[in-house]
Amino acid sequence: xxxxxxxxxEANPPLPAPDDLDDNGFPTAAAGASSFADDFxxxxxxxxxxxxxxxxxxxxxxxxxxxGGVSLVQSSLFQAWGIDKPPREEAAQGGSLVQRSLFQAWGIxxxxxxxxxxxxxxxxxSSPSPSPSGARSGRKRRWGGAEENGAPAARKSIVCPFYKxxxxxxxxxxxxxxxxxxxxSAYFLSHFHYDHYGxxxxxxxxxxxxxxxxxxxxxxxxxxxxxxxxxxxxxxxxYVIEGVAVTLLDANxxxxxxxxxxxxxxxxxxxxxxxxxxxxxxxxxxxxxSGRINLLYLDTTYCNPKYKFxxxxxxxxxxxxxxxxxxxxxxxxxxxxxxxxxxKENVYLAISQALEVPIYTDASRRRILHxxxxxxxxxxxxxxxxxxxxxxxxxxxxxxxxxxxxxxLNQRFLAVLAFRxxxxxxxxxxxxxxxxxxxxxxxxxxxxGVPYSEHSSFTELGYFLKFVRPQKVIPTVNVxxxxxxxxxxxxxxxxxxxx
DNA sequence: GCGATCAGCT
DNA sequence: CACAGCTGATCGC
Numbered sequence: 001x002x003x004x005x006x007x008x009x010e011a012n013p014p015l016p017a018p019d020d021l022d023d024n025g026f027p028t029a030a031a032g033a034s035s036f037a038d039d040f041x042x043x044x045x046x047x048x049x050x051x052x053x054x055x056x057x058x059x060x061x062x063x064x065x066x067x068g069g070v071s072l073v074q075s076s077l078f079q080a081w082g083i084d085k086p087p088r089e090e091a092a093q094g095g096s097l098v099q100r101s102l103f104q105a106w107g108i109x110x111x112x113x114x115x116x117x118x119x120x121x122x123x124x125x126s127s128p129s130p131s132p133s134g135a136r137s138g139r140k141r142r143w144g145g146a147e148e149n150g151a152p153a154a155r156k157s158i159v160c161p162f163y164k165x166x167x168x169x170x171x172x173x174x175x176x177x178x179x180x181x182x183x184x185s186a187y188f189l190s191h192f193h194y195d196h197y198g199x200x201x202x203x204x205x206x207x208x209x210x211x212x213x214x215x216x217x218x219x220x221x222x223x224x225x226x227x228x229x230x231x232x233x234x235x236x237x238x239y240v241i242e243g244v245a246v247t248l249l250d251a252n253x254x255x256x257x258x259x260x261x262x263x264x265x266x267x268x269x270x271x272x273x274x275x276x277x278x279x280x281x282x283x284x285x286x287x288x289x290s291g292r293i294n295l296l297y298l299d300t301t302y303c304n305p306k307y308k309f310x311x312x313x314x315x316x317x318x319x320x321x322x323x324x325x326x327x328x329x330x331x332x333x334x335x336x337x338x339x340x341x342x343x344k345e346n347v348y349l350a351i352s353q354a355l356e357v358p359i360y361t362d363a364s365r366r367r368i369l370h371x372x373x374x375x376x377x378x379x380x381x382x383x384x385x386x387x388x389x390x391x392x393x394x395x396x397x398x399x400x401x402x403x404x405x406x407x408x409l410n411q412r413f414l415a416v417l418a419f420r421x422x423x424x425x426x427x428x429x430x431x432x433x434x435x436x437x438x439x440x441x442x443x444x445x446x447x448x449g450v451p452y453s454e455h456s457s458f459t460e461l462g463y464f465l466k467f468v469r470p471q472k473v474i475p476t477v478n479v480x481x482x483x484x485x486x487x488x489x490x491x492x493x494x495x496x497x498x499x
Numbered sequence: 500g501c502g503a504t505c506a507g508c509t
Numbered sequence: 510c511a512c513a514g515c516t517g518a519t520c521g522c
Contacts, residue, residue: 422511455512
């Protein structure tokens with residue numbers, strides 16, 4: 001059979017579901033709303049090979065515990081496959097985790113959901129938006145905005161889009177802004193960036209949140225989520241959750257970011273990339289080498305040939321060399337790296353190591369960075385702003401603001417050299433040499449935009465798809481625009497041709 | 500007054 | 510362009 005791609009134009013529409021569950025195991029939404037299958041087909045795809053029995057009728061997998069929750073079936077896949085891996089901090093102290101109920105380990109008193117504990121209609125999801133697919137003139141999707149006619153829509157009125165649901169399971173990924181999602185009893189968080197955890201507040205009460213241990217620490221620390229909802233999972237360790245084998249893999253994105261691998265009891269395997277940068281090391285992972293992926297949820301942030309950028313290592317070398325050059329010319333130069341809450345750590349860590357200077361940043365970021373538990377990073381963090389390396393919010397990396405910032409450090413520095421690491425500024429100079437990057441200078445402030453991306457480039461996406469050979473692909477980014485969806489689907493088709 | 504969310508902006 | 514937010518205004522309590 002030819003590879004099916006989400007969005008195939010000549011796909012046949014499905015028969016209407018006979019009851020309140022569609023043939024992928026998702027409850028059909030309230031009247032007027034769309035089911036997973038409806039939305040999937042509407043986006044133009046053949047869904048026929050993904051039939052799965054409804055989740056609430058399936059037999060639990062053998063590893064599932066009596067309470068219908070979670071049990072650990074293998075302590076580590078690396079262990080199981082005889083691959084050497086250094087022990088992680090949590091794993092080292094939690095050896096007994098393997099045998100114990102994870103509910104107990106996480107301090108959960110009772111399972112969140114028994115079979116009948118379906119989300120009540122109207123509990124958190126009110127009547128559906130008239131335009132659920134939200135094609136909004138190229139703007140990023142907004143949630144819960146007032147619709148055109150009449151009174152402002154109730155909050156949380158936007159339903160969870162199908163591409164955040166995992167068919168045949170009661171799972172969603174990065175779907176926290178829709179209140180209680182019908183049929184969902186386990187909410188996965190791929191990584192701690194706002195556009196993925198948005199909607200998670202201290203009042204969260206819709207079900208357990210599964211994520212990596214590092215992400216779990218951030219959720220607890222910064223969002224004040226009741227810790228009984230937070231379920232940290234070790235990387236490369238298979239868990240059985242609601243009868244589905246789940247494994248988190250390093251996503252090579254920001255600290256704590258994970259790919260999520262699902263193996264259903266009927267043998268279907270799905271991979272959700274969250275946000276990721278495809279890398280060679282992923283090709284070595286046992287779970288991605290063995291067997292085919294039936295369905296791939298793909299981070300398509302840069303799924304366009306105009307996005308080309310070098311390996312992160314090359315960019316880091318460029319940044320370090322540039323910093324050294326400026327310091328030689330002017331020893332009283334302040335080096336600034338712009339960054340969001342988490343991500344880009346390796347850029348300033350490399351500068352810190354090469355120049356042998358500590359990393360200064362404000363107290364809130366220091367707290368976040370220390371929470372990673374990375375000794376090489378922690379030991380270089382300083383609370384003294386006399387260091388010549390500062391990490392600032394990206395919003396501050398502008399000429400006027402850096403000029404003001406320099407003045408607050410009265411005379412300690414005479415110039416500022418700042419870096420904005422991002423993927424998309426490089427689209428213009430695509431294919432060019434790093435050394436051709438021209439900084440923007442104004443007075444004593446020099447700013448370099450550098451193509452340091454934590455998402456896959458277009459070519460890396462191509463390599464990844466050819467390696468994974470998914471039967472179907474669901475893009476998860478830039479899906480608001482139909483023309484763009486079609487373009488991406490054409491790329492997928494081309495990459496997978498003949499595989 | 501307070502926390503959550505929104506439009507606008509980068 | 511569109512990353513992953515940030516700022517200031519507004520909403521609901």
